[in-house]
Amino acid sequence: xxxxxxxxxxxxxxxxxxxxxxxxxxxxxxxxxxxxxxxxxxxxxxxxxxxxxxxxxxxxxxxxxxxxxxxxxxxxxxxxxxxxxxxxxxxxxxxxxxxxxxxxxxxxxxxxxxxxxxxxxxxxxxxxxxxxxxxxxxxxxxxxxxxxxxxxxxxxxxxxxxxxxxxxxxxxxxxxxxxxxxxxxxxxxxxxxxxxxxxxxxxxxxxxxxxxxxxxxxxxxxxxxxxxxxxxxxxxxxxxxxxxxxxxxxxxxxxxxxxxxxxxxxxxxxxxxxxxxxxxxxxxxxxxxxxxxxxxxxxxxxxxxxxxxxxxxxxxxxxxxxxxxxxxxxxxxxxxxxxxxxxxxxxxxxxxxxxxxxxxxxxxxxxxxxxxxxxxxxxxxxxxxxxxxxxxxxxxxxxxxxxxxxxxxxxxxxxx
Amino acid sequence: xxxxxxxxxxxxxxxxxxxxxxxxxxxxxxxxxxxxxxxxxxxxxxxxxxxxxxxxxxxxxxxxxxxxxxxxxxxxxxxxxxxxxxxxxxxxxxxxxxxxxxxxxxxxxxxxxxxxxxxxxxxxxxxxxxxxxxxxxxxxxxxxxxxxxxxxxxxxxxxxxxxxxxxxxxxxxxxxxxxxxxxxxxxxxxxxxxxxxxxxxxxxxxxxxxxxxxxxxxxxxxxxxxxxxxxxxxxxxxxxxxxxxxxxxxxxxxxxxxxxxxxxxxxxxxxxxxxxxxxxxxxxxxxxxxxxxxxxxxxxxxxxxxxxxxxxxxxxxxxxxxxxxxxxxxxxxxxxxxxxxxxxxxxxxxxxxxxxxxxxxxxxxxxxxxxxxxxxxxxxxxxxxxxxxxxxxxxxxxxxxxxxxxxxxxxxxxxx
Numbered sequence: 139x140x141x142x143x144x145x146x147x148x149x150x151x152x153x154x155x156x157x158x159x160x161x162x163x164x165x166x167x168x169x170x171x172x173x174x175x176x177x178x179x180x181x182x183x184x185x186x187x188x189x190x191x192x193x194x195x196x197x198x199x200x201x202x203x204x205x206x207x208x209x210x211x212x213x214x215x216x217x218x219x220x221x222x223x224x225x226x227x228x229x230x231x232x233x234x235x236x237x238x239x240x241x242x243x244x245x246x247x248x249x250x251x252x253x254x255x256x257x258x259x260x261x262x263x264x265x266x267x268x269x270x271x272x273x274x275x276x277x278x279x280x281x282x283x284x285x286x287x288x289x290x291x292x293x294x295x296x297x298x299x300x301x302x303x304x305x306x307x308x309x310x311x312x313x314x315x316x317x318x319x320x321x322x323x324x325x326x327x328x329x330x331x332x333x334x335x336x337x338x339x340x341x342x343x344x345x346x347x348x349x350x351x352x353x354x355x356x357x358x359x360x361x362x363x364x365x366x367x368x369x370x371x372x373x374x375x376x377x378x379x380x381x382x383x384x385x386x387x388x389x390x391x392x393x394x395x396x397x398x399x400x401x402x403x404x405x406x407x408x409x410x411x412x413x414x415x416x417x418x419x420x421x422x423x424x425x426x427x428x429x430x431x432x433x434x435x436x437x438x439x440x441x442x443x444x445x446x447x448x449x450x451x452x453x454x455x456x457x458x459x460x461x462x463x464x465x466x467x468x469x470x471x472x473x474x475x476x477x478x479x480x481x482x483x484x485x486x487x488x489x490x491x492x493x494x495x496x497x498x499x500x501x502x503x504x505x506x507x508x509x510x511x512x513x514x515x516x517x518x519x520x521x522x523x524x525x526x527x528x529x530x531x532x533x534x535x536x537x538x539x540x541x542x543x544x545x546x547x548x549x550x551x552x553x554x
Numbered sequence: 555x556x557x558x559x560x561x562x563x564x565x566x567x568x569x570x571x572x573x574x575x576x577x578x579x580x581x582x583x584x585x586x587x588x589x590x591x592x593x594x595x596x597x598x599x600x601x602x603x604x605x606x607x608x609x610x611x612x613x614x615x616x617x618x619x620x621x622x623x624x625x626x627x628x629x630x631x632x633x634x635x636x637x638x639x640x641x642x643x644x645x646x647x648x649x650x651x652x653x654x655x656x657x658x659x660x661x662x663x664x665x666x667x668x669x670x671x672x673x674x675x676x677x678x679x680x681x682x683x684x685x686x687x688x689x690x691x692x693x694x695x696x697x698x699x700x701x702x703x704x705x706x707x708x709x710x711x712x713x714x715x716x717x718x719x720x721x722x723x724x725x726x727x728x729x730x731x732x733x734x735x736x737x738x739x740x741x742x743x744x745x746x747x748x749x750x751x752x753x754x755x756x757x758x759x760x761x762x763x764x765x766x767x768x769x770x771x772x773x774x775x776x777x778x779x780x781x782x783x784x785x786x787x788x789x790x791x792x793x794x795x796x797x798x799x800x801x802x803x804x805x806x807x808x809x810x811x812x813x814x815x816x817x818x819x820x821x822x823x824x825x826x827x828x829x830x831x832x833x834x835x836x837x838x839x840x841x842x843x844x845x846x847x848x849x850x851x852x853x854x855x856x857x858x859x860x861x862x863x864x865x866x867x868x869x870x871x872x873x874x875x876x877x878x879x880x881x882x883x884x885x886x887x888x889x890x891x892x893x894x895x896x897x898x899x900x901x902x903x904x905x906x907x908x909x910x911x912x913x914x915x916x917x918x919x920x921x922x923x924x925x926x927x928x929x930x931x932x933x934x935x936x937x938x939x940x941x942x943x944x945x946x947x948x949x950x951x952x953x954x955x956x957x958x959x960x961x962x963x964x965x966x967x968x969x970x
Contacts, residue, residue: 149766151590153580154735154775156572160595164569174567175602179576179593186591193609208743208767243940251744269944290767292947350570414858420844421837424858428836431912431945439864442830442840442856444849448898452855452868482864496847529847 139310140175141167142198144190146205146215147289150179159204159294166298170306171315171363172200182206187218191284199282200310202302205289207272208255215286216275220259223279227257233264237271265301269293274301283309316370318378320358322388323397323542327351330358334384337377345377353531354538355397390545397541398426404548405436412544413482414440415453415474417465418492418508423537438484443474453477453489466491466503468520471511475518486547488512488540492523494532508536512543512553519553555726556591557583558614560606562621562631563705566595575620575710582714586722587731588616598622603634607700615698616726618718621705623671623688631702632691636675639695643673649680653687681717685709690717699725732786734794736774738804739813739958743767746774750800753793761793769947770954771813806961813957814842820964821852828960829898830856831869831890833881834908834924839953854900859890869893869905882907882919884936887927891934902963904928904956910945924952928959928969935969 143163149155160177167174175198180186182205194201206215220227234256241248248271255272258264265274267288274287274297285302287294322330327349331338338347344364350357360377362370382389391400405412414423424440427433441452446465449455454477455470463469474489492508499505506525511518523539525532546553559579565571576593583590591614596602598621610617622631636643650672657664664687671688674680681690683704690703690713701718703710738746743765747754754763760780766773776793778786798805807816821828830839840856843849857868862881865871870893871886879885890905908924915921922941927934939955941948962969 148764148777149775150577151580151593152584152733153577153582154766154773156574156577157593158572161566161569161572164567166569168568175597176606177567177573177595181591190592208765245940246742246745249744249748251747269942269947290769292769292944348570416837419841420849420853421832421840421856421858424837425835425841425949428858428860428910429946429949433836434860434914437836437860439860439868440837440856440858441868442837442844442858444844444853444855448855451899452857452897481868483867530845533841533845 139171139200140173140198141200141202142175142194143167143177144194144201144203145177145179145289146182146187146203147179148181150205151181159289159291162291162295163202163204163298166303167202169317170303172306172310182214184214184218184221187215188222191219191222195282195284200306201282201284203284203286204294207274207286207288216257216259219262219275219277219284219286223259223261223277225260228260230256230258230264233258233273236266236273240271265297267293267297268300269296273297276302276305278309314364314370316362316374318360318374319393320360320378320381320389321355321391321393321395321397322358322385323355323390323538323545324388325356325385327356330356330385330388334358334381337381337384340380341377342373345373354535354542387546390542396430397538397545398430401427401541401544401548402430402433402436404545406432408548410485410548411436411438411483412486412488413438413478413484414540415478415487415489416440416442417444417449417474417490418494419490419533419537419540420444420494422533423488423490423540426537426541438482441478441481449474449477453481464503466493466507466509468509468511468522471509471520472513472518475511475513479513479515486512486514486544488544490536490540492525492532492536494529495527496529506532508532510536510540510543512540512547514547519547521553555587555616556589556614557616557618558591558610559583559593560610560617560619561593561595561705562598562603562619563595564597566621567597575705575707578707578711579618579620579714582719583618584731584733586719588722588726589731598630600630600634600637603631604638607635607638611698611700616722617698617700619700619702620710623690623702623704632673632675635678635691635693635700635702639675639677639693641676644676646672646674646680649674649689652682652689656687681713683709683713684716685712689713692718692721694725730780730786732778732790734776734790735809736776736794736797736805737771737807737809737811737813738774738801739771739806739954739961740804741772741801743772746772746801746804750797753797753800756796757793758789761789770951770958803962806958812846813954813961814846817843817957817960817964818846818849818852820961822848824964826901826964827852827854828902828904829854829894829900830956831894831903831905832856832858833860833865833890833906834910835906835949835953835956836860836910838949839904839906839956842953842957854898857894857897865890868897870896880919882909882923882925884925884927884938887925887936888929888934891927891929895929895931902928902930902960904960906952906956908939908941908948908952910948911943912945922948924948926952926956926959928956928963930963935963937969 262275270293277284455473471489478487495505508523678691686709693700871889887905894903911921924939
């Protein structure tokens, strides 16, 4: 059972956008035991689309195609598909009604192009798009399946989750395959590898371990292939238990959880609240925390104090401390935590002050110097990071690091 | 003159890494007037590589291939190429000497695998790799060129710059091509399409227009192909000027600029400062503003007031207003702007309060209801959005919308 992913659009060929859809789809197919044989990007011309479909179906039983579905006239994917299958196109009233409702909500009027968009190849099964106006399409002919979706990543993902995965599970049965993903934070790939060397050596031939690192976090994915699905689940559960013994403090969750979701759950369990006092991260930590639905139950708020004036005014950091130690210092972040606890009346507060870069460093405090503090009414602990010259990377890494500080402080009462 | 890019490696097919090499190479080819016809990712198996080479050379005169050149044993690209060309492989002493010197510098010992790596297809012209141990290779047979390079991005780029570009310039002369990207915000793809219908109709056959939408923004890309490069630049400049007449208020920038960079530049020009008062966006607007290097020159800070208590305490919103109108109301965001101007002492303040979802809506204020306000000491303007059920999408769209409010308020003194 092999699949080919096709992305349509000149913007990929000329390098104007990076194709992230394929990576996401590749991961999802892999998790389902469907082998992606090839990823192909082509231009949005009818002949190229038709020719690529012909070639791809020579090798694959499943094609996932993204891009080229939208209201403007450069979108010719649907016409190419209709021509490929040698079918006509028909106006599809429910889709037009959906578009009308969608636009009504936005207080806007659909255009003629939106009406055009509702013509669909006659053999298409339409896949509802909750995030946009163009539905996806499912074709099942001669034992082979073609799925066509819009290229906008959140629209594609929404259609995949709600419409495509259930249909794929029903339509294709493959060799049992099982996965467990163990989520770690706090150590790099190679240090984890050396700590779990004996664990890796203990794995039988039908279980593979993959390291999936991503800025401050490493996912460990165990994949087992076999004849009996139930056995696979049991042996993977065992292996995960064994892995926990090697790196207990690094594991923050499993499967698709995020660190901010895990922390949210712990806050709710403990009935505690939190606030942040951020300088160089500029609100990114608050954003990560509030990206979780229901975070208002434990997140009171944040003071983003970019200027020294605001550190004094909003967080009561003393002018003396700022002058003596500077804004990027242990003394300052300790006072920021105290100020945040007071001003924002939370059980726990996190403070961050650093030099995100690319400019603004000094010989004593080079770009990438970041001080963090976390505390409650009883104690405050601090940590210093020495990061990179890349502004966005520094902001993101620091915020993830702060989330892990919150996790440790909540669970153990200390970040040590 | 058409090229095909091939990336080799299972890690791309299973989505473990995102293929950024192709986007970079696509841009570089495009700048040189070489049309990239297709981007293909395949697994590192000999048969797949050979078959893909055969198919690709049916359509293209130039193939750029990355990945599969390295010291580990799964790298079989070179053997596949030798088999494709039906030539043998020979040990290449200069490459081995280069590897020995390279490892001496790193204070490491090469392994046997590194010696293996020095066997090259007999018809290869070697391309020096200043950044790693595996050289690139150039093949020129039957009027068609194949270039094979390591997949490590900085190694590939170094070989491209030093070895490939000069050879390509010498070997191929291609048709001039030119691009302009016009960045718009504030209207969807189809509405823009209907507003610029006459503009599109006025474009000569050698100029193509593409719509590249992305949550609240649409990029319009004009591509011109012709015989004379200078003429193309001139005619595109003319067309961009013409386009401005159709949608003047929607255009915020050109080429690769971001809305937050453009706003940063305007703030600096006007010598004004800004602060934000955010509820449902949870700091994401502050993050967007501070993602720009040097934003401390105009961004004072933000109050992320998730709870009503903090709206009162940090922004001086009256308990009366909150009780009468609710936290998500025009009256509340107006008071938040006033409070932000006072507390954070900025020239301009933006306030946001809404229901990001997925829960928390009521019949009068469903999920996706968002109130925004922007003001200075003289006046405050408001806007209501009715968005989706998707939390992250609502947060991101609202923040982009707020950035555009800032742009209009700065430039015209009003968001109307």
